[in-house]
Amino acid sequence: MRRGLTLFRTIVVAAALAASAPAMAQQTKDGLNPTGQNPTADSVNEEFLFKQDPKIVGRVTIPDGKAASLIQPQGRDYRAFRESWLPWIGGLAVLGAIALLAGFYLWRGRIKLERGPDSGKKILRFGTFERVTHWMTSSCFIILSLSGLNYIFGKRLLAPVIGPDAFAVVSQYAKYAHIYLAWPFMLGIALMFVVWLKDNIPNRIDWHWIKAGGGLIGNGHPHAERFNAGQKMVFWMVVGFGTAMSVTGLMMIFPFVLTDITGMQVMQVVHSLIGVVFIAGILAHIYIGSVGMEGAYDAMGSGKVDLGWARSHHDLWVEKEIGKVDHGTRRPVRPVPAE
């Protein structure tokens, strides 16, 4: 009895639906649905959504939030930057720096160590901890630079030489190096900041040093404390750029944790632009610390520099250091005789 009633009901409903179907079809023929509304009138479309926002984002039922972004045409801008602009900017920055330094070398030559009454004696300029920190950071920097440049220039310069398969292997290891050596590099930046901050506060002496051309141009030796204005600029460049590279780099090591696709693209642009300028700046630092100036390398090499060199380049610092020893107030920084 009950089953019969259900069946009857089903038949009635089906018959009613069948009867109304032609009427519905009639209405949809002229673009209207049964409610009398035109379904296109209020449906979203691409053009309208792009007018509101440069990217179209909706809702997805999967946990991956990034998947909710339907179309982001700015990916093409990112591509234009990476493929059209960056190789030129990067090439110009790095090769430009090398060309400028080569030109400077040809014009100025190697800045000679001037013999003074104290020449031959040595003074401790950088302690073991300072030198270890410097070399840890700098060796990381060199590998980070090369593996970083590989992302831009590898496929253009290295791949044609060694072939796509070998290049992929090299790039894979370069990527691992880039990601893992970033950590000791960041530690090094932090340590250098703490260790050398007190000697790198800009002051009036720096201004005079800059006005005198720093002794690079001309032959005079303007007064300088432990670090001259040029070295302070290197310090602040390393700290500033190093921090910027660390922040943007961390955002890329942990992608999409703090930012969305637009943010990730911005991080890439900032990281690569600062990266190539940083490399150019450090090339100048390497130049003046090695071939550019006689006696300068010892500061980071053995840690002990020629006292005559120190007196001409860092006169105020030497006076202070020797003064300390004379009064017996601090660690032995007394000039040690040359071996």
Next chain:
Amino acid sequence: MARMKFLCDADRCIECNACVTACKNEHEVPWGINRRRVVTLNDGKPGERSVSMACMHCTDAPCAAVCPVNCFYTTADAVVLHSKDLCIGCGYCFYACPFGAPQYPRVGNFGSRGKMDKCTYCAGGPEADFSTIEYEKYGSNRLAEGKLPLCAEMCSTKALLAGDGEMIAQIYKERVIKRGYGSGAWGWKTAYRETVAI
């Protein structure tokens, strides 16, 4: 040769996610990777539409341009494929892709994303057609069997169209003319720099 494209008729898509499921099953795609997904726009509001989206196999694909190891290639059918042997998992293709197509097995894990995975238009990869290694790395190769991508083949409302660009554009045009409305070929302007003129 055909110029293969996808076209999602959002006025037909009912967000059943069968295309997503079919894709996952056909290619044995691992957890966390979605070669295809359905995005709902204006969710719960009048005019709500859902769009099934995967790699659009762009003309002059941005992913291929930004790849630092040039692991992408385009087939004679204009399908954009890549080599997982060359891929280093840097993630750049995801930043460049307008459609969020590239997927990584380990996103967010210390930058070691693993080899990128994406929609292959059911066309496998650089390995030999129908080989085990091809199936393991890229999934099945239906195109080589003469079949179209499974997502579109089994779409219950035939919202998702796959095939030669001109043919599917023609089908969509006829639909729009017949029913009197259409919210457009989603992503076509960005992927192919052209849209379906009606």
